[in-house]
Amino acid sequence: MSLSEQDEALIRAALEGSARAWERLVRRYEGRVYNFALRLSGNETEALDLMQEVFLGVFRNLHRFRGDSLFSTWLFRIAHNKAVDMNRRRSLLMPLSALGGAGQTEEEVLEHFHDEAHEQNPQALLDTEQRNAGIAQQLSRLSWEQRLVVELKVFQSCTFDEIAEMQDVSANTAKTRFYTAMKLLKTQMEQTHVV
Amino acid sequence: MSCNETAYIVAASIDESLPLAQRRQLDAHIASCAECRDAVADTRDGMAHLRQWREVAVPRWQRIPESLNDEGLREKLRRARPRFSFWTQWLPLATACMLAVAVVLNVQVQIGGDGMQLSFGGNSQAADISEQLARFEQAQRSAQEQALEQLVTQLEARQDSANLRLMETMLEQFGSSTARNMEQVLAYFEAQRQQDMQLLQSSYQRLADSDFQTIRSVQQLANYVQYQGGQLQ
Numbered sequence: 457m458s459l460s461e462q463d464e465a466l467i468r469a470a471l472e473g474s475a476r477a478w479e480r481l482v483r484r485y486e487g488r489v490y491n492f493a494l495r496l497s498g499n500e501t502e503a504l505d506l507m508q509e510v511f512l513g514v515f516r517n518l519h520r521f522r523g524d525s526l527f528s529t530w531l532f533r534i535a536h537n538k539a540v541d542m543n544r545r546r547s548l549l550m551p552l553s554a555l556g557g558a559g560q561t562e563e564e565v566l567e568h569f570h571d572e573a574h575e576q577n578p579q580a581l582l583d584t585e586q587r588n589a590g591i592a593q594q595l596s597r598l599s600w601e602q603r604l605v606v607e608l609k610v611f612q613s614c615t616f617d618e619i620a621e622m623q624d625v626s627a628n629t630a631k632t633r634f635y636t637a638m639k640l641l642k643t644q645m646e647q648t649h650v651v
Numbered sequence: 652m653s654c655n656e657t658a659y660i661v662a663a664s665i666d667e668s669l670p671l672a673q674r675r676q677l678d679a680h681i682a683s684c685a686e687c688r689d690a691v692a693d694t695r696d697g698m699a700h701l702r703q704w705r706e707v708a709v710p711r712w713q714r715i716p717e718s719l720n721d722e723g724l725r726e727k728l729r730r731a732r733p734r735f736s737f738w739t740q741w742l743p744l745a746t747a748c749m750l751a752v753a754v755v756l757n758v759q760v761q762i763g764g765d766g767m768q769l770s771f772g773g774n775s776q777a778a779d780i781s782e783q784l785a786r787f788e789q790a791q792r793s794a795q796e797q798a799l800e801q802l803v804t805q806l807e808a809r810q811d812s813a814n815l816r817l818m819e820t821m822l823e824q825f826g827s828s829t830a831r832n833m834e835q836v837l838a839y840f841e842a843q844r845q846q847d848m849q850l851l852q853s854s855y856q857r858l859a860d861s862d863f864q865t866i867r868s869v870q871q872l873a874n875y876v877q878y879q880g881g882q883l884q
């Protein structure tokens with residue numbers, strides 16, 4: 457059975473009321489969704505909230521999944537919408553200066569990447585944390601739309617047509633957004649001597 | 652000098668499914684346009700840098716949504732319940748077979764203080780099948796009453812162990828949730844158990860009724876056998 461056939465079998469079983477199938481389906485994708493959320497928010501608490509909202513959305517809409525796209529594509533469409541919702545809520549709660557371009561300081565971002573589960577190997581953890589924190593920090597300086605395009609393209613391998621559909625823009629706008637975002641990232645990488 | 656195509660060139664350059672003809676056009680443009688050449692290289696660097704992200708393990712969380720606690724959970728548990736009809740639907744047939752065998756083999760049925768005893772052959776020729784069947788019917792009735800009680804006890808035990816397993820799973824799922832959820836779950840189990848017991852008793856009653864119908868038709872069979880025997884003798 458191919459991966460997508462396995463997904464579809466799990467979806468069918470979950471729709472018939474199998475909690476076990478639902479849990480297996482979630483376990484297949486939770487890592488991708490959690491890391492997606494972590495890169496976007498740069499914050500473990502928000503990432504966990506976002507991931508839970510994504511899977512709740514998937515759960516509620518599972519009967520609408522028709523199998524005409526990959527389940528992962530369908531799932532990330534929901535993830536995209538939930539991320540947009542989250543950002544909207546954030547904008548209402550946070551002062552404008554704390555959003556988008558301003559970003560978090562490296563210490564602030566690093567603080568959120570502490571993971572108790574990996575305390576056995578503090579050095580490896582620190583390397584991973586620093587690397588991830590650096591990436592999250594750079595992403596945090598992009599606008600929310602740019603961040604999402606980069607995320608969907610670089611980490612989720614979505615096509616520009618798929619991204620355009622999610623963001624309700626033309627494919628050309630999605631391409632321009634991506635290019636602009638990558639230019640900004642390049643500038644940041646030069647500033648932080650990554651390149 | 653500025654190229655208007657750069658964003659689209661960059662997008663095409665990272666498209667792995669780009670058709671060959673377009674790939675050639677792209678390569679030709681990159682070869683002749685320094686701006687796009689740089690942009691494509693920078694994008695590849697940037698993507699490689701971002702992909703150094705190390706996957707972070709997902710913290711513990713509740714995978715089964717809260718909304719499953721109510722209707723979804725009920726539905727789930729309803730499906731998980733043992734099917735009583737499966738157990739009961741075979742009993743009338745089994746009884747009928749047993750009676751038919753008893754009639755054909757001319758089995759002696761003796762009802763004593765300890766219950767029912769069967770013996771084969773012996774003084775069977777003298778036995779009155781009708782009388783035996785009447786006694787058998789009576790024995791059946793009390794055996795059924797006993798069986799009902801046993802079945803209820805067994806199923807009660809079965810239900811409890813199934814519920815215990817289910818409960819363990821639920822505790823795992825709802826480990827982080829409130830005590831109120833557990834109360835709901837427990838209340839639900841109790842309600843289900845009561846419902847099951849009622850269902851069991853009513854279906855057993857139907858079974859008992861149908862059994863006596865079976866016995867009547869076996870009686871007809873017995874008369875027929877007796878008649879045939881009379882002819883043969």
Ligand SMILES: [Zn+2]
Nearest residue numbers: 654656684687
């Ligand atoms: Zn060009």
